[in-house]
Amino acid sequence: MESPALEKLESVYTAYRESGGSVVSLLQDIQTEFGYIPQDAVHWMSGRTGIPASRFYGVATFYAQFYLEPRGKNIVTACCGTACHVKGAERVLTRLREELALEPGQETTRDGQFTLEKVACVGACSIAPVVIVNHKVFGKMGPDKVPKILGEYGEQPDE
């Protein structure tokens, strides 16, 4: 691993030692530093703490919050809660996948611009169906509105 990454891991490890952390808190901190859970980081941390890598993966794959792959620049969250479901969330989701040209099982576009994820409920049931891009909420969505909304994002110059 490169030295900036090692420094980050050292600081995560120090915090764990000092405040009595756990596997979950280690993974949360790693993800905060890297944006996802890199394989190298898990193996490094496993060597340092003596906790088997399998336990890290056991926990990381258990919770929806942990990502084992780098994520896209823009996070598109399609709410698939009950209220959104009965108001047509599935058709919105299908259109999102089409527009982003995602294969089944693929979550992040090849250019790294977008990651599409489903969420059970964002608590905005009153304006269902709901799509969130980064932190902006789009209510009363329909398949037709998808291209316009995605057009506002993506392929922007690096910030």
Add this chain to the structure above:
Amino acid sequence: MVNSRMSKEIVINVCMGTGGIAAGGRDVMDAFIEAFRERGVDGRVEKHCAVHQVGCRGFCARDVLVDVSLDGERTTYQYIQAAMVPRLVEEHVLGGQPVTEWTVGPEYHAFHDRQVKVVLADCGNIDPDRIEEYEGVGGYTALRRILSEMSPGEVIDVVRESGLRGRGGAGFPTGIKWKICADNESEVKYIICNADEGDPGAFMDRSVIEGNPHAVIEGLIIGAYAIGSAHGYVYIRAEYPLAVERLRRALDQARAKGYLGKGIHGSRFDFDIKVKLGAGAFVCGEETALIASIEGERGMPRSKPPFPVFKGLWGKPTVINNVETLANLPVIFRRGAAWYASVGSEKSKGTKVFALTGKIKNTGLIEVPMGISLKEIIYDIGGGIEKDRAFKAVQTGGPSGGCIPSQHIDLSVDYENLIRMGSMMGSGGMVVLDETDCMVNIAKFFLEFTQSESCGKCTPCRFGTRRLLEILTRITRGQGRPDDIERLERMARTIKDSSLCGLGMSAPNPVLSTIRYFRHEYEAHIHEHRCPAGVCRELITYTIDPERCKGCGKCRRHCPVEAIEGQPKAVHVIQQEKCIKCGSCFEVCPEKFSAVLRA
């Protein structure tokens, strides 16, 4: 001219919940600020509830809601957009004449009149980031009185007399849970606030924490005092960043004011609260799984007994209470157990917060007395079904609950009645379904959720939910087998009886309750390969009625796969082999033609 109005106090409140912002709340606010600046009006423009706070005043269907208050006289407007602001400022703020055509109508008042606000009373009215505002409405007085006048035993007695039951879903009496834990001889005990709201379609816990975090904190301190615990946790979803932020700020303020820490308010009682972030797993709402998660492991449940009140976090006696339960406590002590017990039905006391959503006119967050009828909720508060379609059923209790059909609309809503109907209170999601909803599809939707959230520890739930989902999927595809209904029922009962935790035990409820009340829909799918509600894609076809089609071309332009052919002003035709059955044509065909048919 403007100066003559200066003596008046002008306050504008703009609803800025998630719904309010999505409807354009920020633009409306900016428009007011701009209009005031231009005209030199000396008025305050305030967020009615801060950014992202869901629930707000509950009536999100009418966003953007705006209050214009002149000298405390408040007028509420609905559906306000930025372009409408100049007229509001001109005629109402400066001219003193409310713009009556934009004010809220009787439905707005009906929406609020039937509600009884205990937990939500101060949400949206006080600034959650200022402890002084909570104290200003009587906050922390209950705690102070308890610490100076009451023994832990007396506190437990009051809670038992009030009849308060857990709002997390199962409805276990809170006072009894506390008593069992208090009677445990242990040096160390824990109390945990369960804010791991994972039910799709319920968001009241987040709303309470975002709108009034101190009420939850005060409740937790009261509970800790009653059971003799010095350490508390709030286990909250990391997906709720704003709630986490508000909660942490509130805890800091409570510490600074001496409500947390050593020797709270001159007493000999020490207590402090840590925040633990959940990592996104529905099963962690289950007590023992939640404990495993706080301990930093996979959130998997273990068998009970021993119950957490005997052996919980780090092996010590632990009480776990839900957010809404805790938020009730300060009010119970302020207004008395007898008052609380006077609200509600015989066995279910107090109020319940519901997230009212789905095919209903007035969607939003409501708080009603226990025992209120479904009819009152749906028609008086909810304003009836959207587009005046026929009411079909209401789904309560989320993935653990079931559907209550229209013939039981007079049902009085409390813990026992919902269980009797094959559903449950759950955390309080209430999704209204109309004639265009397919009940097999709804059951499948919930099974998709529970199947993917099943932790996999016990076989009945791990395999059972998957098998149920497979069968439901084939039924919705028209491949159901003649004995599938019986197979579903048999398997559902086995899963209920043999699963390790509440997730598995309740996962079959959506299937059983839809079979119980809508068996004919299952039969139509299986025997006739027909989806009566026209939802299941594989079982429907779209065609264009040549008699009615006027060739406007709208369907052709909206079809995402170019499956529709036709010249302008000539009859259009859908090519079935290309059609993906998305339904776009059906929706866009102008009502006056209604030429697209779904069968």
